[in-house]
Amino acid sequence: MSVAALHKKEMAxxxxxxxxxxxxxxxxxxxxxxxxxxxxxxxxxxDPTNLVNVSGIGCSSRTPYFMQSYKMHTLHGRAxxxxxxxxxxxxxxxxxxxxxxxxxxxxxxxxxxxxxxxNVNLTYILFDNGIYGLTKGQYSPTSRRELKAYTTPxxxxxxxxxxxxxxxxxxxxxVAQAFAGKPKVxxxxxxxxxxxxxxxxVNIYSQCVTYNRIDTIxxxxxxxxxxxxxxxxxxxxxxxxxxxxxxxGHRPMGLLYQVQRETLDERLAAIVKQVGGHPDFDRNKIIxxxxx
Amino acid sequence: xSKANDLIIRVAxxxxxxxxxxxxxIAAACARAGLEVYTFKTFPAEIKGGYAMYQVRVSxxxxxxxxxxxxxxxxxxxxxxxxxxxxxxxxxxFVYDYPGGxxxxxxxxxxxxxxPIPMSQAxxxxxxxxxKNMVAMGALSVLFNISEETLKQVLTxxxxxxxxxxxxxxxxxxxxxxxxxxxxxxxDTWRVADPVEPKDVIIISGNDAVGMGALLGGLEFFSAxxxxxxxxxxxxxxxxxPKLTGTLVQAxxxxxxxxxxxxxxxxxxxxxxxxxxxxxxLMSELxxxxxxxxxPALVVDVQRGGPSTGLPTKHEQSDLFLAIHxxxxxxxxxxxxxxxxxxxxxxxxxxxxxxxxxxxPVILLSDGSLxxxxxxxxxxxxxxxxxxxxxRWDGEGKYxxxxxxxxxISPMSDPGTPGGEHIATGLEHGASGxxxxxxxxxxxxxxxxxxxxxxLVDTYKPVxxxxxGEADVGIIAWGSTIGVVRESITRLRAEGIKxxxxxxxxxxxxxxxxxxAFAATCQKILVPEVNFQGQLSHFIRAETTIRPIPYTICxxxxxxxxxxxNKVKEVL
Numbered sequence: 104m105s106v107a108a109l110h111k112k113e114m115a116x117x118x119x120x121x122x123x124x125x126x127x128x129x130x131x132x133x134x135x136x137x138x139x140x141x142x143x144x145x146x147x148x149x150d151p152t153n154l155v156n157v158s159g160i161g162c163s164s165r166t167p168y169f170m171q172s173y174k175m176h177t178l179h180g181r182a183x184x185x186x187x188x189x190x191x192x193x194x195x196x197x198x199x200x201x202x203x204x205x206x207x208x209x210x211x212x213x214x215x216x217x218x219x220x221x222n223v224n225l226t227y228i229l230f231d232n233g234i235y236g237l238t239k240g241q242y243s244p245t246s247r248r249e250l251k252a253y254t255t256p257x258x259x260x261x262x263x264x265x266x267x268x269x270x271x272x273x274x275x276x277x278v279a280q281a282f283a284g285k286p287k288v289x290x291x292x293x294x295x296x297x298x299x300x301x302x303x304x305v306n307i308y309s310q311c312v313t314y315n316r317i318d319t320i321x322x323x324x325x326x327x328x329x330x331x332x333x334x335x336x337x338x339x340x341x342x343x344x345x346x347x348x349x350x351x352g353h354r355p356m357g358l359l360y361q362v363q364r365e366t367l368d369e370r371l372a373a374i375v376k377q378v379g380g381h382p383d384f385d386r387n388k389i390i391x392x393x394x395x
Numbered sequence: 396x397s398k399a400n401d402l403i404i405r406v407a408x409x410x411x412x413x414x415x416x417x418x419x420x421i422a423a424a425c426a427r428a429g430l431e432v433y434t435f436k437t438f439p440a441e442i443k444g445g446y447a448m449y450q451v452r453v454s455x456x457x458x459x460x461x462x463x464x465x466x467x468x469x470x471x472x473x474x475x476x477x478x479x480x481x482x483x484x485x486x487x488x489f490v491y492d493y494p495g496g497x498x499x500x501x502x503x504x505x506x507x508x509x510x511p512i513p514m515s516q517a518x519x520x521x522x523x524x525x526x527k528n529m530v531a532m533g534a535l536s537v538l539f540n541i542s543e544e545t546l547k548q549v550l551t552x553x554x555x556x557x558x559x560x561x562x563x564x565x566x567x568x569x570x571x572x573x574x575x576x577x578x579x580x581x582x583d584t585w586r587v588a589d590p591v592e593p594k595d596v597i598i599i600s601g602n603d604a605v606g607m608g609a610l611l612g613g614l615e616f617f618s619a620x621x622x623x624x625x626x627x628x629x630x631x632x633x634x635x636x637p638k639l640t641g642t643l644v645q646a647x648x649x650x651x652x653x654x655x656x657x658x659x660x661x662x663x664x665x666x667x668x669x670x671x672x673x674x675x676x677l678m679s680e681l682x683x684x685x686x687x688x689x690x691p692a693l694v695v696d697v698q699r700g701g702p703s704t705g706l707p708t709k710h711e712q713s714d715l716f717l718a719i720h721x722x723x724x725x726x727x728x729x730x731x732x733x734x735x736x737x738x739x740x741x742x743x744x745x746x747x748x749x750x751x752x753x754x755x756p757v758i759l760l761s762d763g764s765l766x767x768x769x770x771x772x773x774x775x776x777x778x779x780x781x782x783x784x785x786x787r788w789d790g791e792g793k794y795x796x797x798x799x800x801x802x803x804i805s806p807m808s809d810p811g812t813p814g815g816e817h818i819a820t821g822l823e824h825g826a827s828g829x830x831x832x833x834x835x836x837x838x839x840x841x842x843x844x845x846x847x848x849x850x851l852v853d854t855y856k857p858v859x860x861x862x863x864g865e866a867d868v869g870i871i872a873w874g875s876t877i878g879v880v881r882e883s884i885t886r887l888r889a890e891g892i893k894x895x896x897x898x899x900x901x902x903x904x905x906x907x908x909x910x911x912a913f914a915a916t917c918q919k920i921l922v923p924e925v926n927f928q929g930q931l932s933h934f935i936r937a938e939t940t941i942r943p944i945p946y947t948i949c950x951x952x953x954x955x956x957x958x959x960x961n962k963v964k965e966v967l
Contacts, residue, residue: 123829152813155662167818168829173810175661176820177654178684184651188658188666189810191642192616196662196810214654217647371642380640386610386777389635393597393607394774395426395549 108153108197109298116141119151123168132283132309132320133163136230139289139307140201141170147294154197157186159206162237163230163309166201180211187223187367194368197297198225205235208244208264219273219302224366226296226303229266230283232311233318240314250317267346270304271339271360277303278342278360282323283310288356295358301366308354330357337362400588401454403462404539406531407479408471410438410447413528417469418449419769420532420549425453426598426771427545428590434769435461437952438708446474455588459735459878461768463957466585467539469531471514473498483507488583490534492527495519508583510538512575518568526568533572538579540586597774601739601765604772605695606631608743609667610639611775613782616659616666618644618652620674623707624766625697628669649674653681657690661819663809665747667693672701672714675721675758682756683722686844688819689797689805691750691757691785695743698762698874700951709951710763712874713926718758719903719934727845729753730903732760734877736770742900745855748783753848754804760902762925764953765875788815795826799839803847852906860913861896862888868963869917871897871910871943873931876923876954883959894963902931905938914941921946921966923959 119141127133144154154172158164160179167174173196177185182200190198207215207229218227234252235241242252245266248259270278277299279292289307296303308327310320328349334357335341342360365373374380404421408414415436422432436449452462468483469490470476476491476498483489485506493499495516503509512534518527529550536543550569554562599607605628609617617636619629633643642659646652652668660666670678675696685692698714700706718730729749733742739761750757788794788806796817798805808815818828823840825831861884872880877898887894897913899906914920920943922932929945936942946962948954 151816153811155810157658171816173816174818175658175688176818176822177657178680178821181650181654181681184646184654185658185661187644187651188616188618188655188660189662190658191644191655192659192662192664192666193810213647214651217651367644371637371644375637375640378637380637382640384638384640386639389607389610389638390597390775390777393599393603395423395545395596395598395771 110148111150112148116145119144128313130312135283135286139286142290143293155189157182157200159202161203161206163203183214183218190225200227204231204245205243216273219275221367222301228305230309232309234311234315266306275304276301279358280306281356282308284320326354327356328353330355403452403465404467405450405465406469407448407475410445414447417528422451423549424546428542429593431458432771433458459881463955517571529565529568530572533569534576537573537576542590595774596771598771600769601736602627603631604736604739605743608740611780612744612747613665615641615664618646618655619668620649620652622671622674624763625669625671649677653678656692660691669695671697671699679722683726684821685756686726687821689754691754693746693750693757695759697766706951712924715930729757732874732902737772744780751785752783796828798826803843855901858909859898866893866895866917869895869920871922879954882956910939
């Protein structure tokens, strides 16, 4: 990602915490993800002054409040494009989005493909608990049909989406997955995402102990399979195969995909270079084009 | 009928036949000859073809609107003739493609001077049907005194890039048109004013002028989604902003474009988007976030016929409700409205400045008729614009993003500034930005957000009052309707009728005291506007003691001066 923001500080993970009380339920997977984020920031030596953390609305979208950094708590589904604006305005800063499955893939689903295909240089950490927690337990785009939730008392009518396939096919250049019960794995993948130049997507399953009683920590433990060591992360086909899961329905844990591609800010900078852009460009030259 | 020295030429035909370029050439040639130009055009919502119309009004004096109707009409085809023949009234001149065109007009009405010019045939004889508009221009040039010298200059400038051969071919067609026009005896008195000393002007459309204003106003980041009739703003900015090292993104929708604007603005860049009504509707929620999070942002709304998809290529002034109040909750914003192309430059600078100064969303309203209207305006001087930058934290002490200050404007801090880390949030918050649920704090923060822009009614340029003393009728107009009212008032005064005009550009917050002071000098207040409900009348009734007479039209076209003149006589 943005090298300038990295390796600048020596701070313990807890020093990245703000003094705002964490409001999540005891036992919620989000605590583990927050700790993994703090750990990765510490290990990368990120200066919080150069970090902008953007979120939308939802339980996980409260994350920025709990951390030291520049931050924006925006609207439901809009963290992605807001963060895109931040990143393009200040490519020298480290930009990351923290949000949930409903925020990212339901109301914000229209923005996800475009961040991926444009290769916006930011890290998107998606806390995937398959439920809307803040509105007290409705089914989300990643909920299993078996889940009986607030608005699906008889089970869900629609099939869940596969975030990894989505991101791989739209062109994300870093795609990884883990679950909250493995904070060390999460931290390593987040670290990799922040170091990666381009659009990094990290899907982290997180147990909701209050509203999703079927996707328990034990369920995720049984669900996840570490990606084999011989997997080549530059192989899109192999990554897609992994993302589909195995025949027994297991889900991959680890780095699925990573390639280098020019980022959106690099391409925009190239246009400025191409036209010989300069902040003191004489505006009269533009005005004179409109003389009759 | 127009006064002497003031000529309106309408050219119409099938889109793609060179109607628009003919109008552009005539307008540029007249501007180059030192004359004042105001153009007006309509084109179809079809992908290809359909009826296109371009009207050029030329005078040696300033022109404020497109005029009542044409003096000279040039029909390229039968459809154009059919759609305009009811306007061929005594005194007008009629140039048309005959023989060899696709139609034969009915009997020419008494008092109309007809000039049949075989444009299609002559063009075909020269070897390409594509030069029809050049033939037409040649004929119009000799018949109506359009400066041949400057016309040839603009043609040469345009075509020399395409090579000698194309240039010569077009000039040949132009000469042929001249020859055909000369062969006809001139029997009417319409003529464009003679060239005068060229002025320091540019000729530019409303949309391009907004783009120019944005760059003069120090714009650094622009994101937009394509929409008629606003897209030319994005094209202008896309072409020029990289030269100034700025950034343009075409977002995936209008929600994303305003979201990117808020992100970039939070990160310290002067940012804006442009759209039309449907896009502004989509942006409503994030505009509320900009109010709540106190993030500077400019949205230019080039209004079109609504609601829904409405009349997408037609003129309307019907987004005032949306611009002023379109979001949930109590969310303050500044709304400005431009009168003409000159305002499109100057007030875009104002709008960027106000967004920075007051850290809130600013909506600048333009409209469909201004979007494509080209007008001669004084060439802007970059050094004449004063730019405002947001108040930034000085690094002293502990930083509170939403601190209550004397002027209620809190310093901002750009990412990367040590000690200035903070949250910008759509949640109600206290001074630090941390969530706050108390009703006391909610009220304090409302007072801050509304209070900071309150003084604008006194600090923004005063509303122009057209006329002095007492009047029988006072006309309050906004947007491009102002230019029509200016001319109507001149005509009414010439008839001895006591009228005054009031031309607000700051629509919100509303300068109520100035409205009241104006109304106190008038027996009656008339509010003409191009929308169904009388949206400005509504705000006047709500915010002032004035009880205006609304005059609303919504046929997709702007007012013309004769309509206002007649209405004033009716309400007298």
